[in-house]
Amino acid sequence: MYAFTDEQLQLRDTVRRFMAERTSTKQTRELMESISGFDESLYRQLLAELGVGGIHVPEEYGGAGLSYEELAIVLEEMGRVLYPSPFFSSHVLATNALLLVGSPEQKAEWLPKIASGEVNATVAFYEDSNLRDLRNFQQTVQNGRFTGSKERVTDAFGANLIIVIAPDAVADRMPCFWLARCGRDADIRYEPTNSIDETRRIGEVGFYDVPVERLGDGGHTQQLYSQFIDFACVALANEMVGGAQWLLESAVEYANNRVQFGRPISSMQAIKHKCADLLLEVEFAKSAAYRAATAIAEGDSKLPEYASIAKAASNTAYMQAANDAIQIHGGIGFTWDNDTHLWYKRAKSSEVFFGTTEMHRETLMQRIDLAEGA
């Protein structure tokens, strides 16, 4: 539970090797300029060769039948190299929504196609009213049709399926999940949004009287929505610790090679102590991210607490890593040509995506309040 199995270590090696051999920041920088933001053929190779599509989806729905722990490992390795792709949107967010909420028929229809990469899917949940409080939805679905504007939607460009989260106008205003098929009959308009993190595409999606299909039976909506968010936080936290680890390694390597005052700056306590403190933060965040992934894999009732701990811990670790890495690089770290800023930007956008550190601390307290009866 606290150590990886041999198979898991092997999976990590395989994904790491794939990423090391077939991706580079040079390539990523080129993709940052493109419309889709990712290399379609490389993405196909990844899904075909490593079988990581639908890694935590049961085999009956076309997945690999592994657990959230394995998904977390894959995400950590992708986060490590900032691998740009719709994997997070399709194989984490949309897949989780289907797994958590979908009926057996809906799962059977969509999960195999998402797992194989035939369908690219994403989830649209942010809107103007809930950017600060994820529970505060205003736009509703009326008579099975949705009109509204969703923001900060990841990888919506080229998506075949968008899962919309919005309350049903006639029900109790609790957030429900809806399937919107993108196609000729649906008036769905995509507008890219400038992001500080150009390695992850976000955009605004306008829905104009689009027919939507309810995901699942509409029960336990509050609980399912909150689980969906917890699952997303845990996935993102694991992706984030991969990036934080890369920043730490890059800062240490630079400090070992950079000579000032006649000695490598890594011999100076001002530098090495910063790195030691950073290692502690990164290891803490890894422990929390791994533990929360295990909680999902095991159906642990502590998940709500652990998810907030994982997101808060990886927020602070990734941002500290990003700030320290730039500081240790000195002036060169602030230049466009040096790669550090790519991770800094991913750290910043991930920090606020699915809840800031302060929000998760408060959420943790509310979850503890409940446990302690305060």
Place this chain on the structure above:
Amino acid sequence: MDWHEDNVRNDVRKFLEANWDPNADLLEWRNKLIDAGWGMPSWPRRWYGLDMPQALQQIVAEEFAHVGAVTVARTGIRLLAAETLLAHGNDSQRERYLRKILTGEETWCQLFSEPGSGSDLAGSTTRAELQGDEWVINGQKVWTTSAHHADFGLLLARHDWDLPKHQGLSYFILNFHQEGVVVHPLKQMNGHASFNQVFFNDAKIPRNDQVGNDGDGWQIAMTTLMHERRNAGNIFTEGRARGAFTGSIYAQADAENKILLEPYTWYPQRAGRVDLAVPRAIETGAIDDPVARQEIAKLLIMSRCAEWTALRARAAQQQGQPQGPEGSLGKLAGSNIAKQAAKVHTLIAGVDAMTAGVDGPEQGIIAEILLSVPAISIAGGTDEIQRNIISERVLGMQKEPRMDTGPFKDVRKN
């Protein structure tokens, strides 16, 4: 012998069924344990053990706890002394000292730190001179826990000032029962006096009480410190989870522990008492203050992360995976948590944080936390030394250029 979990459990159980008597005499019982090898089963057969793999120790401990059996004496520095003698001592030293360490008849302390060498332990200036068949010791040690009732001390002293710093040190067993040794308590900022200063004025050590050879001192001290770090968590937690058990032997064990554990009563407060944060926040109403909530959550997150990191380190070790960085981070993590806990307790107490003793919150426990926490980032290797170790050994960063090479007599000192 085939060491298997079930065999060990059976063997311990059989031994305890046949021998454990809660009304036995403490000394007699411990001697019986030592003779049977169940006092320190992971030690070598020749020296009171059974050559049992360390990993099975937990099973033995569980069986002892199950019947409430008292263990051999383990509190304080004694096991560090024993492990050091097992690794580097000669047979006559092991013969003379090991048994009485385990029976509790003799108490030990560690004479390493000096007023002029704290973090820089190898800078010891306590002088050891061989005169005939005796070593004559002059100098001063400090931060010596239990020196006021110790029988023996593990002493690091300098026998050669012309050699470089680390090479001129030797390691000795010092008998406290002599005129040349004077012990003064050292009062701390929190009012306790758990430590001592020890002065040597021509203190004598017989030649056979040198451990190892001239110049081996630093290497042997490293063995002692390695065991100290390994045991850091349980040095003052005698394995006696005995709940409702009764018997006359417990009175003897309690009397012993009252003396041995006295220096450690404030240690939980030194670590910040994270356990008190939420209950006190609820009791005082601070739980409704958004600022306090943020800081409490921060503390709980750190504390959970530290716990999980330690579990990861242990799990990796058990599976025989190479030790990752998580193992060496505990000490620094503990310091950070204690500081955050002190901040939280201050926020919760508000103006009451200025009150102490019977006038303070929790009968002075909160004040004791606030006045004890500074020690945790110093004792057993300062945070700064921990960061050096982590950055050099885990992250592979370069060492600081040294200013203390060449003959030690020429090195700049305090």
